[in-house]
Amino acid sequence: MDTDSAIAALSALSQSTRLEIFRLLVRHEPDGLPAGEVARQLDLPQNTISAHLATLTRAGLLTSQRYSRLIVYRVGLPRLRELMLFLVKDCCAGNPELCAPLIADLSACCPSPEACS
Template identity: 85%
Template sequence: MDTESSLSALSALSQSTRLEIFRLLVRHEPDGLPAGDVARHLNVPQNTISAHLATLTRAGLLTSQRHSRVIVYRACLPRLRELMLFLVKDCCGRSPELCEPLVAELSSCCPSE
């Protein structure tokens, strides 16, 4: 990921409703949610949700798939991974022990089975 791509993603996430949308869709992986369900979950009007979904999609943070008249949105986890790696790429000045708490915290969100 380059600086321009990271700025696009961070800009898209810098608005509270879009951040809530993204976090909601991350919680609903891998199935995603239809746009109408996203609007209902967040109690936001449908036309407002559509604009936010479009912004997140242009930033590469969401993917969508049409099923008849319904569009299902999903968080693009590879893009999230790229953004996270970009942000911490030069973490801790080549002292990996300083990054251990960060790695442990991220590992605890998705424990191995």
């Protein structure tokens, strides 16, 4: 991931509604949620949800799949992984033991690379 891509992803997440949407969809991996259900669960108007979903999708943080008239959104786990790795790439100045708590926390969230890719 390059700096511009990281900035785009972080910018997309820097708005409270979009961050709530992203966190909701993380909780619903791997099945995802239809746009209408995202709006319902977060008590958001239907007419604003699509703009937020589009911003997150353009940043590569979400993917969507159409099923007839239904569009299901999921977290772009490979992109999230790239962003996390970009943020910690130079972590701890070559002292990996300093990053052990961070790695342990991330491992607890994502028990295997296959589950998070």
